[in-house]
Amino acid sequence: MTAPVVKMEIWEISDGTYAPDFAPNGSQLMVVERIKRRSQGSDYESLIPVLKRSGEERVRKNTLLGWDFSTLIVPNGTEKGYEFSIAQFVSNLSVLADPTTKQARSQLAQNFDVVRQEVYRFQEYTTKAK
Template sequence: MNARFFFRAVSIWALSLMLVTLSYAQNPAPQRQYSEVMYHKLKPGHTLQEALAIEDEWKKIHQVQVDNGHLTGWYVITKAITSNPNQTAYDYITIKNFSDFGVFGNGYPQSHLEKVFGSSAKDKWEGLGKRTEAVKESVKMEIWEGVDAAWNEKQLPPDKSSIWVIDWMRVKDGKYAEYVALEQDMKKLHQERIKMNIITGWNLSALKYPAGSENGYDYATVNYYGSTKELGDGRYAEAFQKAMPGQDAKKLTDRIYQTRDLVRQEICVLRNFAVKQPSLAAK
């Protein structure tokens, strides 16, 4: 790995670790779920197929990290449809889930690299870094914290939730608590939609780092679908009546709109992932 690539990676890990150390020292909290979201842009002359092939090499490392508990999951998604007028801002996204911020202090332990590359870990690791830099660059990184979620009780594998509809939200001043409460109340609706096999899961996350109004958003929701067929399912009203009897769907929707603005929506496709492999006994 060349010096520039290594310095940038270590700088990001060190900064995040410093911020989190200060936060935890002041206010110890129970274990939570976090996501490192990286936005990647292809370099001129290179294709998405090349980038996905490189990410397939990274998957080998991330799978070891997941199996060792260093990460809780790793995912690659690409845009299919976006409301963002600047569609070339990035080409695809990688997501690393974790529960311990200590991963930033040692993002890629030597033991994990050796398990993948063997005795020639140093040379192969540097070669992977050079090939990665030649194809794409990471243009932005964000850390998100999980707030709430609902999932299919069958614990479906990620490839059964291949379509992600992501909404980025900016909450209006003074409306944060009300917005989160409304989203959590709507969880009953998402659980009903899961029972009706419309979606496979839903989650709500808050942008943790970097903070700043220039981001344009501070919360995001993701609705997970098994295929594009479910995107057109017209049973929303039926699900609402079952989950929230006696409530007016329009009034509730209007209340939500009064607390936040939908900044951007994207429909993304899951292209790769690494998750904990079920044991033979579980199978």
């Protein structure tokens, strides 16, 4: 017997960066920050490369195993409370106390509000066919 789906969201990864040997089963943990723009209607697409550079630097320093920025596709609307997410793939949660993580969080806060933070542990995953 399977449990019914209680909540379902469809996200599209807008951009990301990953360590060369990245696989979700290798990191086990994904810290997701659900975010919204501070100013509704403001240009967020020009900010993604800036945030990605921070993610790339943290991947180079082995602070992160991967980083991505995603857009909520379904469901969507103002009542949702968030419209984007940033995922950080980590091997343990102590990385959240790292100075580079705090710096990235400060950079994010200039344009986005973090609505909620969630931590996921991977059990199963799929990959997109090339």
